[in-house]
Amino acid sequence: MECRSCFLEAGIHPSHLAVITSQRNKLLLSHSFVYSALWDGDALTEAVSLLWVWTGWFNWSELIPLRLWGRTLGLQTANSQFLLEGMPFRIFGGSMHYFRVPREYWEDRMLKMKACGLNTLTTYVPWNLHEQERGKFDFSRNLDLEAFLSLAAKNGLWVILRPGPYICSEWDLGGLPSWLLQDPEMQLRTTYKGFTEAVDAYFDHLMPIVVPLQYKKGGPIFAVQVENEYGSYAKDPNYMTYVKMALLKRGIVELLMTSDNKNGLSFGLVEGALATVNFQKLEPGLLKYLDTVQRDQPKMVMEYWTGWFDNWGGPHYVFDADEMVNTVASVLKLGASINLYMFHGGTNFGFMNGALEADEYKSDVTSYDYDAVLTEAGDYTSKFFKLRQLFSMIIGQPLPLPPMIESKASYGAILLHQYISLWDVLPSLLQPIKSEFPVNMENLHVNDSSGQSYGYVLYETVIFGGGHLHSRDHVRDRAQVFVNTMYVGELDYNAVELSLPEGQGFRQLRLLVENRGRVNYGLALNEQRKGLIGDIFLNKTPLRNFKIYSLEMKPGFMKSLRHVAGWSAVPDYFVGPAFFRGRLWIEHQPQDTFLKLQGWEKGVVFVNGQNLGRYWKIGPQETLYLPGPWLRKGSNEIVIFEERTAGRIIQSVDIPYLGRTQYVD
Numbered sequence: 001m002e003c004r005s006c007f008l009e010a011g012i013h014p015s016h017l018a019v020i021t022s023q024r025n026k027l028l029l030s031h032s033f034v035y036s037a038l039w040d041g042d043a044l045t046e047a048v049s050l051l052w053v054w055t056g057w058f059n060w061s062e063l064i065p066l067r068l069w070g071r072t073l074g075l076q077t078a079n080s081q082f083l084l085e086g087m088p089f090r091i092f093g094g095s096m097h098y099f100r101v102p103r104e105y106w107e108d109r110m111l112k113m114k115a116c117g118l119n120t121l122t123t124y125v126p127w128n129l130h131e132q133e134r135g136k137f138d139f140s141r142n143l144d145l146e147a148f149l150s151l152a153a154k155n156g157l158w159v160i161l162r163p164g165p166y167i168c169s170e171w172d173l174g175g176l177p178s179w180l181l182q183d184p185e186m187q188l189r190t191t192y193k194g195f196t197e198a199v200d201a202y203f204d205h206l207m208p209i210v211v212p213l214q215y216k217k218g219g220p221i222f223a224v225q226v227e228n229e230y231g232s233y234a235k236d237p238n239y240m241t242y243v244k245m246a247l248l249k250r251g252i253v254e255l256l257m258t259s260d261n262k263n264g265l266s267f268g269l270v271e272g273a274l275a276t277v278n279f280q281k282l283e284p285g286l287l288k289y290l291d292t293v294q295r296d297q298p299k300m301v302m303e304y305w306t307g308w309f310d311n312w313g314g315p316h317y318v319f320d321a322d323e324m325v326n327t328v329a330s331v332l333k334l335g336a337s338i339n340l341y342m343f344h345g346g347t348n349f350g351f352m353n354g355a356l357e358a359d360e361y362k363s364d365v366t367s368y369d370y371d372a373v374l375t376e377a378g379d380y381t382s383k384f385f386k387l388r389q390l391f392s393m394i395i396g397q398p399l400p401l402p403p404m405i406e407s408k409a410s411y412g413a414i415l416l417h418q419y420i421s422l423w424d425v426l427p428s429l430l431q432p433i434k435s436e437f438p439v440n441m442e443n444l445h446v447n448d449s450s451g452q453s454y455g456y457v458l459y460e461t462v463i464f465g466g467g468h469l470h471s472r473d474h475v476r477d478r479a480q481v482f483v484n485t486m487y488v489g490e491l492d493y494n495a496v497e498l499s500l501p502e503g504q505g506f507r508q509l510r511l512l513v514e515n516r517g518r519v520n521y522g523l524a525l526n527e528q529r530k531g532l533i534g535d536i537f538l539n540k541t542p543l544r545n546f547k548i549y550s551l552e553m554k555p556g557f558m559k560s561l562r563h564v565a566g567w568s569a570v571p572d573y574f575v576g577p578a579f580f581r582g583r584l585w586i587e588h589q590p591q592d593t594f595l596k597l598q599g600w601e602k603g604v605v606f607v608n609g610q611n612l613g614r615y616w617k618i619g620p621q622e623t624l625y626l627p628g629p630w631l632r633k634g635s636n637e638i639v640i641f642e643e644r645t646a647g648r649i650i651q652s653v654d655i656p657y658l659g660r661t662q663y664v665d
Contacts, residue, residue: 063087064119065153065220074215075222075255077274082298082337084222090332091300092391093120093160094343097169098148099129100368101346101378103141104629106148108403109344109378110155115402116373116384117391121152122160122302122339124167124228127202128177129352133450134198137205145206149213153220159213160257160302160339162225163206165189165199165243170309170354170364173518173528174228178453181442181529188525189227190236199246207250214254223255225302226273231264233523240270259302262286266293278303278341280319280664282327287334299336304328306340306383307371308664311355311362312516315662316620318371325386332394340387344378345370347625350611351454351604354520361477361493363516365621366613367658376625376656377592379405406628409591411652414638416582418567419574419646422458422512423485428564429557432460432547438474439548441515441531446550456551457531459511466502467539474534475513480577480643482510487575487644500538509543511536512577512643555609558639576603576642583635584652590631594623594656597640599647606639608632620659626652 063084076083083089094113101109113121125145131137139145152159166189167175180186183194213219227243244256256273262283269275275294279286279301287299306324308317331338345368348354353364369376373383380402392399426432433444438459442451469481471491479491481498484507489498491511500509515530535542551557561579570580584607595605597615605612605624608631612624638650 063089064156065158066156071216071218074253077255077298080296080298080335091120091158091160091337091339092118093122093337093339094118094373095122095303095339095341096344097123097126097346098145099126099143100348101344102627102629103144103147105378105406105627106151107155108406109374110152110157111400111403112374112378112380112384113343114156115400116343116388117395117399118157118340118343120158120160120339122162122341123148124169124171124175125161125163125206126167126169126171126175127165128172128175128453130206131177131202132453133447134177134179135201136448139209146209146213149210149220153213157220158215158222159220160223160225161210161221162228162259163203163210163247164228165202166230167228168354168521170348170368171520172352172354172454173525174354174520176525178442178518178528178530179450181526182451186526187235189230189233189239191238191242192236196242199243203246203250207247207252211251214252216253221254223257224252225257225259226270227258227268229260229264229268229278229521230258231260231266231268232521233525234264234267235523240268244270244273257300257302262289265289269293274298274300276300276302278305280305280308280327282330287331287336299334301331301336301338303341304331304338306342306373307345307369309368309370310365310620310659312365312616313618314362314620316371316659317664318661319664321382321386324383325390328387329390332390340373342368342370342372344374345372345376347376347613349613351515351517351614353517353614355477355517357519357522357524361519363477366615366624367621367656369656369658376658377406377408377594377627407591408654409593409628409652410654411584411586411593413649413651414582414584415649416580416638416640416647417570418582419570419578419580420561420564420567421485422577422579424566425561425564425579426458426549428566429560430549430551432549435546435548436544438532438534438536438543438546440476440529440533441513442529444531444548444550446552452531452550452552454515455553456515457513458549458551459513459532460547460549461509461543461545462506463500463509463538463543464506466500469498469500469509470537470540471496472534472537474532474536475511476530476533477514477516479511479513479532482508482512484508484510509538514643553604553606553611553641558606558609561639562637570646570648574646576644576646578642578646580640580642580646582638582650584631584638585635586631586633588633590628590633590636592628593626593631593652593654595626596623596651596653596657597647598622598651599645600640600642600650601645603640603642605650606637606641608636622657622659623653625656 215222258273259276260268261278307319355363444452475491513531518528602616610630
């Protein structure tokens with residue numbers, strides 16, 4: 001038994017000593033019995049009743065951020081278990097990303113975590129949002145990381161922070177800012193000087209926010225992850241040590257962790273950090289494999305994948321709730337801690353979705369519902385209630401009541417009554433960049449020389465006659481091709497050539513190129529430049545002398561669009577690219593809703609200046625989530641940028657439709 005002086009030296013208040021000692025003894029005595037009961041139906045009732053008699057044996061009410069008095073030891077590892085301030089502790093975590101959830105709903109989602117039985121929140125930090133332009137940092141509004149972490153503490157949640165610099169997360173370029181790719185020699189996620197200098201500058205701004213919110217400073221952060229899944233990349237043996245030291249020398253003092261899948265586990269290690277594992281299916285011996293990598297350490301599943309993400313043109317993936325809960329129970333029975341990825345997925349608002357590139361390029365959809373424990377809009381699923389039942393049995397005390405869900409509204413049909421062609425917008429709002437050669441998106445001289453990160457780029461040049469147009473695979477990712485204003489076809493990864501019609505005299509060739517999302521995982525990160533990344537050939541001759549228009553569609557551009565002359569009534573049939581606008585009138589307090597774009601082909605939706613994300617008729621996603629806090633009583637402006645075939649109305653519905661479902665194998 002620990003001596004009283006040891007606890008006092010650890011900074012634990014004497015009034016807590018008896019409680020801590022009692023809870024530890026009960027935990028050690030009952031540990032094996034309770035987990036075996038989960039697998040023995042006859043013993044389950046007896047186990048639950050005993051848990052109720054032993055009120056508080058797994059009760060961490062004294063071990064939550066705003067109540068814990070002594071803070072010297074923090075989260076530690078000893079004898080294959082976690083200790084929090086010297087007391088055995090199990091991490092029941094869930095992932096939720098502040099940048100994917102409207103700020104007004106942060107607390108609601110946290111309360112639902114607590115009601116499910118979780119004690120820990122994990123979040124990534126997206127460098128590409130916090131430093132969209134080199135040297136300009138934004139930690140305000142929905143990017144207020146300090147407010148998010150403080151709210152977690154207020155609601156009794158510990159935090160595992162995953163600050164990157166790379167985060168993966170099905171997020172554009174894995175969270176790395178696109179301006180890094182202005183350097184033609186850039187080697188991302190290595191100790192290449194151009195990369196480490198940028199990381200150092202970013203961490204110099206990020207860490208002063210994070211450091212005061214650590215456990216030993218009185219905050220909720222009791223563990224910090226070093227990079228993310230580096231074992232799957234592993235291009236530089238010195239890189240993980242660099243990231244670890246970058247954290248330590250800026251004041252990170254809490255437990256460090258790494259995170260990898262089984263295949264990358266041994267390649268992503270760094271001395272002084274606890275290795276954790278990611279998976280969805282619990283293969284035999286997987287957790288034991290951790291013991292071959294690190295001896296006598298607690299087992300932690302940093303990402304237990306509760307669902308999966310969707311790609312455009314594919315199915316909507318779902319993962320069986322019973323199979324998920326059974327796997328969670330198995331993990332816990334084996335004595336491991338767990339983090340549910342995702343507990344609440346949220347939305348890839350704007351142009352922030354990532355992509356995969358294995359055999360072919362596949363971009364992710366706007367929704368990050370993930371078939372997670374909470375839906376994209378924060379509603380409960382069967383997974384929530386099954387997990388709540390499981391965690392409740394283990395904790396052995398009543399959990400907080402689940403908060404009421406937000407009501408959803410169906411506002412009916414919304415008429416898009418005005419339009420203006422992209423060709424009519426260009427002279428009014430955009431000044432072209434002139435270049436002899438095509439310039440990729442990231443190297444355009446815009447945004448104080450930080451280049452263009454997202455959206456579209458229009459390339460114009462003059463041609464004489466028609467013939468054979470060939471991209472030489474230099475289109476990233478999809479180009480609509482026009483002669484003057486006449487649409488003639490598309491170029492992308494699969495379609496690399498196109499016939500242009502003959503015509504008299506000189507004509508304008510226009511290529512409207514969309515960045516559909518940069519790859520966020522794998523070995524191709526350094527090749528994620530967008531737009532035209534090289535020459536385009538007409539009849540084997542490279543095209544020259546371009547006018548290039550940056551169409552990033554930032555809030556300032558969308559605001560200016562309101563005042564452009566030339567908006568007119570929408571005709572019975574119109575082919576884009578064009579902007580369409582209409583009004584949604586709301587009589588009462590706005591509620592969440594979903595926009596259905598049946599009859600529209602492909603584009604982006606803006607509501608009151610907020611970019612809701614992309615839609616595309618190929619699916620699977622058929623509705624876009626519109627949070628109630630982004631609406632207001634009275635008139636709400638809706639603007640749609642449609643690339644091709646426009647409808648006349650969109651529908652506001654109260655039920656999302658994410659597409660045809662397919663179970664994850």
